[in-house]
């Protein structure tokens with residue numbers, strides 16, 4: 316981490332911030348070395364890619380790190396419900412014969428992590444919200460005014476649905492998955508405070524069979540695919556100032 320920050324200082328004209336893990340190896344069990352990361356200037360803690368599994372560990376991290384002005388970003392997903400992370404649970408998953416990831420797998424953790432943040436007095440940022448009820452949950456918590464919560468939406472969740480997967484097209488495999496038109500509409504009208512792409516390497520589509528291919532492919536979100544999407548989004552929502560601690 317020190318190397319990344321040092322390189323950024325000398326090679327970048329813009330401020331570069333890094334995030335640190337909440338738990339060791341992002342396993343959700345044992346606290347990472349938060350104090351050491353704080354000393355290096357890390358502001359945000361996240362186990363992104365996975366949910367911090369143990370809520371007691373996350374609560375302890377929030378109580379500790381908030382004292383030092385750090386905040387949290389949550390990837391919201393109950394792994395036992397999400398299954399193979401191939402696509403949304405619904406008509407398309409039934410049609411393709413693949414276990415889908417239900418929206419409740421995401422919504423449960425959205426609510427859990429906001430509750431934990433409230434208990435700890437922490438700021439939690441909900442990453443890549445993809446469901447209508449998830450956005451409504453965030454809006455409800457924001458309306459209470461007693462917890463610091465922000466949220467983001469990814470461009471592909473505003474523009475595509477699970478129907479775009481069609482005949483096992485891995486270009487539309489995301490995590491969290493593309494959901495329904497009702498979810499897209501709710502996200503566009505929602506209260507997100509930022510847009511984020513969560514860029515990842517795309518997967519070469521070399522497997523001979525379509526069904527194993529969509530099960531094994533990494534979720535898509537490459538710069539080449541996201542750039543035109545981002546340009547095409549029009550929304551009236553205005554991102555809030557997140558206090559300068561942003562990436």
Ligand SMILES: [Zn+2]
Nearest residue numbers: 363364390442
């Ligand atoms: Zn994530």
